[in-house]
Amino acid sequence: MKKLDTKLMHPRDQIILIIDKIYKSGLTTTSGGNVSIIDQSGDIWVTPSAVDKGSLRPSDIVVVRKDGTIEGRHKPSSEYPFHRAIYEARPDIKAIVHAHPPALVSFSTVRQIPNTNIIPQAKYVCGGIGYAPYELPGSEELGNKIADEFIKGFNAVIMENHGTVVGGSDLRDAFQRFETLEFCGRTIIYGNTIGTPNYLTDAEIEEFENQIPRLLPEMSHVEHPSEERAIRQEIKKIVHRACKQGMMISSYGTVSVRWRENDFLITPTDVARWDIQNDDIVQIKGGKREPGKTPSRSTWLHQEIYRRNPGINSIILTQTPYLMAYSVTDEKLDVRTIPESWIFLQDVPNVPFGSHFAGEETILNVLSENTPAVIINNDSVLVTGDKLLGTFDRLEVAEFSAKSLTMGASLGKLVPINNDQVEALRKKFLG
Incomplete structure (x- = not known):
């Protein structure tokens, strides 16, 4: 499948692509939410009012021309007034996403703003978060209050007893901001279920942003034999699967697979994970990178894990909703x-x-045959294994375990498998 160049897609098709992702990710309902794009002519393309979000087609999208003329089979979204107000207040914003995702609605009903310092990338993806007091949906008053927050420089706003609205330089940018903000909200809520969330300081986030190591030198000659191409396909399929199952979000996640000896292939940085394609994946060979590509910022760690652990042939570094509850609470x-x-x-x-x-040694010293995964506080979970599918399975098992424990926290204290039962498992399955 060819990589989607949304900048060359018609606004109708862009909106269908993103609203479909929002709906299938459980971030809006059949009737809730709306998405829009303003084009270079000043025309606003927007989802229709009262049409099933789970089955929208390009022909359903409405355009409101710059002169106010409406074209399309349906009425524009009832929330169109605040879309227009945002575009008028902030000419730099070219796309808007509004929906009622569960976690952010929770924050809106308790009059709180999620602290995006819960994970490192969110501060820069989301920016500061505004707050708009309640007004009647679809009213000019609501549009004015939301626009006032955007005028302050916020690109994301919590709407009191309503949901959230985010803007972006394009629709991909807006979706990533929307998705990341909801993920922060869920992480905080799940963290509160099992403990007390800890937050990163601005200095720690700056350290995260500044720790990107010097890029590996580029190799002069690249080979793509059949087995190498097969690995690319395998990585792409697992990344897309992880995104569909909520095990990875657009803004974070790395997958790598050993190829020959200590050479490996790894996902790139700054590419939406749900749209990674075979040719985005970066080959690392002899300590050099494939020309013209920027591999994950965690490439050094993957390289050292492979070098020191001959039995590890695949690595997944990601953020999953319930494991992150353990990450942020320690x-x-x-x-x-x-x-x-x-x-x-x-x-x-x-x-x-x-x-x-x-340059850090902690994870390298902790990983072993009996410790195939680690949780990195306020950052991610790292899972290792032999075959990539098995490593993904291990990640799923870890996430399901974390989910069961988080859900069970309201029922009582965990009664774990006892030591004798563990020893019996060890003898039967690991002996």
């Missing part, structure tokens, strides 16, 4: 929930934020 993930969890994971320790930076 609570211990006890995998003695069901036999499968212990067999697949055995132990999942927490390591400090920054342990994944270039």
